Amino acid sequence: MKRRIVQGLAATAATALLLGGCGSGGEAAADETLDPDAPVTLTVSVWNLEGTPEFGALFDAYEAAHPNVTIEPVDILADDYPTKVTTMLAGGDSTDVITMKNVIDYARYATNGQLADVSDLAEETSDLAGLDAFDQDGSYFALPYRQDFWVLFYNKAIFDAVGEEYPTDLTWDEYAELAERITEEAAAAGVTPAEGQTTYGTYQHTWRSTVQAIADAQTDGDQLSGDYEFFAPYYERALELQDAGATLDFSTASTQKISYRTMFTTGQAAMLPMGSWFIAGLLQAEAAGETDVDWGIAPMPQAEDADEVTTFGSPTAFAVNKNAENSAAARDFVAWAASEEGAKAITAIGVVPSLQSDAITEAYFALEGMPTDETSRAAFEPDEVALEMPVAPTTSQVDQILNEEHQNIMTGSVPLEDALATMADRVQNEVG
């Protein structure tokens, strides 16, 4: 009998939990007016506060401009940031500002109605790179404050040692040839980072974007389309580089958790296609005396017939929680971070802001340790930055499939043509 009571209790509790609407609060007043003098404590979810100086820079600058506001960061570990934010929001958490680490998660929170509409703020802005990614059927639920895009990093010392010219506007074929040539020349000339190690012509990191996102950006293919023939030339080149030994092989790099940063700063790779966030990382490491690598940036290699520079990237944004305790103050912060003042604050530490203007670019290249040559400047202003991965309800599923088949191709487990066919087949049949 007791057992039945217990079972009954458990069932009741479970039903209550299920039918309770599960924290979909939405009571917060969206029309709350902002009193510029009333003291406010604004909570902002961030990842790895200590290791991500942009947050500190933004918060300090904002607090200086708004003496009545105290910002209280909610520090979440970078690795599992989406897991925690998803859980918090499901529980009806009232953190004011939620940082959107990537566009895919943004789309999910926005369609689930977890974020407050900030379309009016979006209308007031101009020249905000990456804003389009946050367009949800004409409404905006977040404003980007930083925009990263991919460039080609190169190690000047290695180029000098083997007597090659610094890269300027490479095509993909030139890039591949150059990488193979440098590998051979470095081996012949005895250029090694350390005993027993090899200097590779380039390092192609293991992420699928290294091949797939750039193919999407530079061709008319679409990663969500379910037709992946446009990947073929990009994969052929990546496999050829790997077979020629001009880059560390994918299997070793992925199983040994190789860090692209280590590959580059210790002189194991002469070139490195990577996101612009790495600039801030390099500047910081140099300032801390951790590395003295002499580096420059060039635009990403382009297709043969390209007449402008196309690369890919992804924005980072702030959004207002629908359950925010201080929604008016939160909106003000989000708008400010995307403004000229916010952009200045993060430019000062080498982070690329969303807001683009000549003044910002000037400030950026005036930074200590920044290469100032023409090519580096050109690389900093690509003609087009495509979104790394298009946003749709199916994005995360497609992402998983593309990633799995990417591993199959790069480890040589499945022949390229078969894997591309499987990719298409799986995206058409499994997603939905």
Next chain:
Amino acid sequence: MTTALGPRTGTTAPLPAGTPAATRDRARPVRPWAKPLTYVLLVALSALLLVPFFWMVSASLKTNDQVFTVPIRWIPEELHWDNFVTIWDRVPLMTYLRNSAFLAGVITLLQVLTGSFAAYGFSKIRFPGRDGLFLAYIATIAVPWQAYMIPQYILMQRAGLVNTFTALILLQAFSAFGVFLMRQYYMSVPDELVEAARIDGLSEYGIYRRIMLPLSVPALASLALLTFVNTWNDFMGPFIYLTSNDLWTIQLGLRQFVGQFDAEYAMIMTGSVISVIPILLVFLLGQRYFIQGIATSGLKG
């Protein structure tokens, strides 16, 4: 005779307490080469078991850029002992260690107490519905935490317990694992022993306290040890429930060195080496009970 030996025949008259240990040494080698060979094998095996730990120590003495290299460099070019100093400045390590110790201690204590208490009910008292309830206990172990994490969090949020130690203690102190482990151990204690105590007029609580607890020291020690280690090393629980930095545990603290695009692995390994030390202490303390168990037969209490 051997056929008569079974788990329920444990009431064989015990040897007098003064029996010399030598006559019980069933592992006495017969062949002269057996002992050295055992040692050679054990040492080789230990080396194999300790290799990753050696890598961990080696990585803790490198700079971040030297941690992952191909081929692996086992002995760092220069030893960065300063990592072990720097880490105390970089993060509030003492706070994290204290929080971990507090959580692991309280959870272990509650787990051992309530687990062994409940196990007595599950093994030595017969009542309707008992076995079904017990199966429910075991069955929930089979559900991965990832599946019910969100409902559980919603429950905690409504109870206002998010971002408190209470949440974690409540979550982990009553796990089915401890009940199951202790129940199995009690099952191997002959019922006759309990019966005899009942006839002697001991209450069930008295039997639990005066007979079962002393008898189950090795099992209690292993439960305490495993619970302590699991709580100490748990990452996801504290990650989901603890937000304020001053409540963070050592495992959360170590992940602080993982950035969005890169990680400071030298610091992570330095911290990992430090975080192993308390576990080692607990292990060395706890494993004494397994040896004692050999010296004094489990049944003589």
Next chain:
Amino acid sequence: MASTTLDRPAAAPRRGGPAGRRPAYVNRRQVRRNTLLGWSFILPNFVGFALLTLVPVIATFGIAFTRWNAYAAPEFTGLDNLTRLVGDENFRVALVNTLYYTVGHVPLTMAASLGLALALNRKIRGLAFFRTAAFFPYITSIVAVAVVWNMLYNPSQGPINQLLTTFGVSDPPGWTSDPTWAMPAVILTGVWKDMGYYMILFLAGLQTIPPELYEAAKTDGANALQRFRHVTVPCLRPTTFFVLIMLTIGSFKVFDLIVVMTNGGPGRSTLVLSQLIYREGIVNGRFGYSSAVALALFLLVLVITLLQYARNQRLET
């Protein structure tokens, strides 16, 4: 102190012990008394367990019959999620991989941990060191485990393949970077990591065996193997059962090890069910479907546990 009661003859009357058959004279009052007593022991643990584990688990099973994004109210969809499971290729792959892992991991870990416990349940010099060494894989940072094992497995430079080559294997496997060999590699690492953990449980179990039994068997002229079969195995049965169940469940739920070793790859070759649950729920935001996968996993484990339970009950009586 207990020894006074112990010296009583084994023929003490049985009353309500679990092993004894239930005597006919047990009346209703006795049942009620026992029920109250039993619950009084179980309750302190049960309250915490029921509220914080049982209720969320039951809620999860409820969610398995809905479409739920963790925010809006769930929408009841009947058996849709479960029927979708049947046709889901990801689920099929993950299920097969999980079974593969379990079938490999359980017996090997069982044998290794029991072997270790037997080897280290004797008085030898340096015992504390060897036991600690055996437990080390379990407490070594999982990142270190992944890196070192992947290095050992490295197809071209790894020592394992170098050894195989010297023994004349011309085409050694690619281990974690080869879809065919990734799972065996992960299983091997899993055994290596877990055996110290289960060794602890076996060591505790071995303490319950009265040395007198071994003495008696020895006097009867039983050799080491016979003593193992007729004393150790039956006396260790409750522990073996526990280890078997925990190992089986642990294998079905394997998550962390796979994530750091291969993260399900290459391709889907090591994708397991708990990873699928995580992906569908937290990553894709389909908590209804994610819960349905969890429900399927639960039912599967429940059936296997019940079979093992029934077998154990039979062996014990």
